[in-house]
Amino acid sequence: MTRKSDAAKRMKELMAELERHNRAYYVEHSPSISDREYDRLLAELAVLEREHPESASPFSPTQKVGGAPLEAFASAAHRVPMMSLDNTYSPPDLREFVERAEKGLGGAAIDWILEPKIDGVAVSLRFEKGLFVRGATRGDGRKGDDITANLKTIRSLPLQLSLANPPEVLEVRGEVYMTRDGFRKLNYEREKGGETLFVNPRNAAAGTLKQLDSREVARRPLEILFYAVAEIEGAAPQSHREALALLREAGLPGHSRMWDCRSVEEIEAALMELDVFRRGLPYETDGGVLKVNSFAQQQQLGQTSKAPRWAIAYKFETEKAVTRLRNIEIQVGRTGVLTPVAVLEPVFVSGSTVSRATLHNEEEIARKDIRVGDVVVIEKAGEVIPAVVEVVMAKRSKDARRFVMPGQCPSCGGRVSKDVVGGEEGIMVRCENLSCPAQIKRRIQHYAARGAMDIEGLGEALVDQLVDLKLLRHIDELYDLTAEKLIQLDRMGNKSAGNLIEAIQQSRSRHLWRLLFGLGIRHVGAASARALSGHFGNLDSLKTAAVEDLTRVPDVGEIVARSIRDFFDKEDNLRTLERLKQHGLNFVAMEDEKPSSSGNLAGKTFVLTGALPAWSREEASEQIRRAGGTVSSSVSKKTAYVVAGEDAGSKLEKARQLGVAVLDETGLRKLLGVG
Secondary structure: OOOHHHHHHHHHHHHHHHHHHHHHHHHOOOOOOOHHHHHHHHHHHHHHHHHOHHHOOOOOOOOOOOOOOOOOOOEEEOOOOOOOOOEEOOHHHHHHHHHHHHHHOOOOOOOEEEEEEEOOEEEEEEEEOOEEEEEEEOOOOOEEEEOHHHHOOOOOOOOEOOOOOOOOEEEEEEEEEOEHHHHHHHHHHHHHOOOOOOOOHHHHHHHHHOOOOHHHHHOOOOEEEEEEEEEEOOOOOOEHHHHHHHHHHOOOOOOOOOEEEOOHHHHHHHHHHHHHHHHHOOEOEEEEEEEEOEHHHHHHHOEOOOOEOOEEEEEOOOOEEEEEEEEEEEEEOOOOEEEEEEEEEEEEEOOEEEEEEEOOOHHHHHHHOOEEOOEEEEEEEOOOEEEEEEEOHHHOOOOOEEOOOOOEOOOOOOEEEEEEEOOEEEEEEEEOOOOOHHHHHHHHHHHHOOOOOOOOOOOHHHHHHHHHOOOOOOHHHHHHOOHHHHOOOOOOOHHHHHHHHHHHHHHHHOOHHHHHHHOOOOOOOHHHHHHHHHHHOEHHHHHOOOHHHHOOOOOOOHHHHHHHHHHHHOHHHHHHHHHHHHOOOOOEOOHHHOOOOOOOOOOOEEEEEOEOOOOOHHHHHHHHHHOOOEEEOOOOOOOOEEEEOEOOOHHHHHHHHHOOEEEOHHHHHHHHOOO
8 A cells, every 4th residue: 555645645646637637638629648548547546545535635536426416406696697698690680789889888999709609508616715616507597506516527627726826716607518429429328228318418418417416417428618707806807808818727618719800790700600610519509609808898888687788699590401312211119110211311410410310100291292302401400300391392303202101011021000099090000010020129129228127238239139030039038048149149258148148137126117118018108107016016916907997097098008908918918927927027016116105296196298498307207206296198187287398289288278287397396395
């Protein structure tokens, strides 16, 4: 073991070196060492801190792993209010704003600064004597949530300023965001785990910052960028440019490029440059922010009750691209649904190359009159999901072919039919063959997903191999796999085979609701599975429940109840369940699956609809369940509250028709008592 004095000295050296490398990477944008070497230095520091905890610093770069979960966020008041910016999408409106500013300053010349408008989450951070002491969300502008613990996990945030003589107080404003690559990796992991995908990087960053468990935050790829000084004690900068120089000197990452402008013509030219420049940035931007440089002029111009008169956000239109639709292919899902997918000539849009886009269903294709060979307009809905917006009719060729759904399954050749809903033919076309290889593959994938039975390592490519080689035909056969069988597969070594067998073994003891969800019963999502597990207590009771018994469960209506009954009436499914039972899977609800009778939401049923500003639906649902409430997927007279976010649809309308109380996220937080 290293001597105490030597260890303390080495720890200081490592901290200083790691902070230098962080500054080079995040502030100067010129990495000085490889990621591997950085991780080696970080690991060395972590070992020394474990051996000599008395010499460890609370501001060490190792302290970015998160701590114990919070019960709720504390409230944090902003000494200087966090104001919003007025927006414009129009060059004439922008000119009008510049003219108003010039008039407000009596015709004095204005030095403008234009910088990219990062699409992130606004935060305020406070440093005292150079040490990070508190961070908060914008909230209502006067007070927000104290998210200090979550911010400390961000690798690009120095916990100590790199200033020789830091001010007594420095409060700065910034944006927390995710890079496109980080966001894609996060959504890939969520998809593998059967979790709902985040809509866009901003939504993912906002949801992450609202996590009460900072250890979970530390696992997500958050970054931070700073753009303003809100408060400083001591020698204060006199302009925005000086403030940005101070932030850079302090080691706080900022924009890599800004534009100096002296006239509206220069501003418009800079915006055109920015629109090109931003496409090469690693994060999403939706416009530019124009600011008066001089703080004296900012003070003279003042502000309205909501926004400053010396700054404005110019928003760019959603990026679209035009390409040709080469073909329409059919994907077969785990429940047999046939989904048409557009195969496109690759086109670059919103930061990535798009070659495929969903077309939803036959009705949607007919409504937009989309034909194979058409030139189409593509955009990324929410900057992520590729969508065919419209057809460029003027460019339609004589050879463009109408699309017709196939009369048989493209995977197995089996018969297909349209769903019947309420006695009428629906829009979903489904393969009727339960032994269809495509369905088998997707069912096994669903069963193994993180949101269901959580069998790590059983991804799409491996499932495809196992089914194609006829090593798997039913989910219960997973438990007959051996390491000897697995090592016959491509790219499967002894270690990987052993890890997968261990993961399969661990799945035997999962919660009952996970098994119910993993079985892939039509219309039974994770929320319904939780409700069924808690209500019936064991699979044998659920298996024999009549439709009227099932509809007494908060999240189960007539259609869902009949789907469950149909599932358990099929001999093939009963045989699968019996084999799963013989393999030792858990068929009994655990204590934490049963509804709480002590929480302040006990006995109340909630329905979530639309995108909430900060929480993902899973996070909001978990908060409700912790408080004893139940989350349902459909609105009925039993529903106590509908929680409506952005783009809420028919569920909100049904709530109004039934007179069900409607809450936004703020209202839900008040009910939960989490601020």
